[in-house]
Amino acid sequence: DAGITQSPRYKITETGRQVTLMCHQTWSHSYMFWYRQDLGHGLRLIYYSAAADITDKGEVPDGYVVSRSKTENFPLTLESATRSQTSVYFCASSDIARTSNEKLFFGSGTQLSVL
């Protein structure tokens, strides 16, 4: 299906384990983003990417790793999960580089619980 998809939708893991959240978009948008959403904090940017092989830190990057070997995929890895990383994670994309349209398109989110 066309659009931006995240997987898994729900994930439960244990402290110290490595977890990878997947994000895939079919529009060939240049920009992709990872946010976490927590009560009282709204959305906070973790990492973003302007193009394949170009990534940059956002507001809260510690404990996370990203890669972007292909334009359509932007996985987010928690190298050693901690309870403070329990959150809802949203991936988003934008075609601003080509269209100058600043609109973001969001996935449905991944609800991650770290026990």
Added chain:
Amino acid sequence: GDSVTQMEGPVTLSEEAFLTINCTYTATGYPSLFWYVQYPGEGLQLLLKATKADDKGSNKGFEATYRKETTSFHLEKGSVQVSDSAVYFCALPFALIWGAGTKLIIKP
């Protein structure tokens, strides 16, 4: 640095009431401003935007006017419906700066 401040929620209204959700910003220059909406269990989607001073964005009965003099972008709707219950986010250009979100609850 740039920032966005939204009124705290939840905001609880009865159906057909008038809605205002306040948003003020600090930023250099004159950025585009956005309102996004998040319905329960879903990702965010763009509600409306304004790209310059005095510009009015509108969509689904919602409106927001870009007020340069007060650095505000308040969201308004004349008559809310139960289906408007959601979390509303004000955001600065390219959405790297987000407000904390305002939860809106509409009671029938």
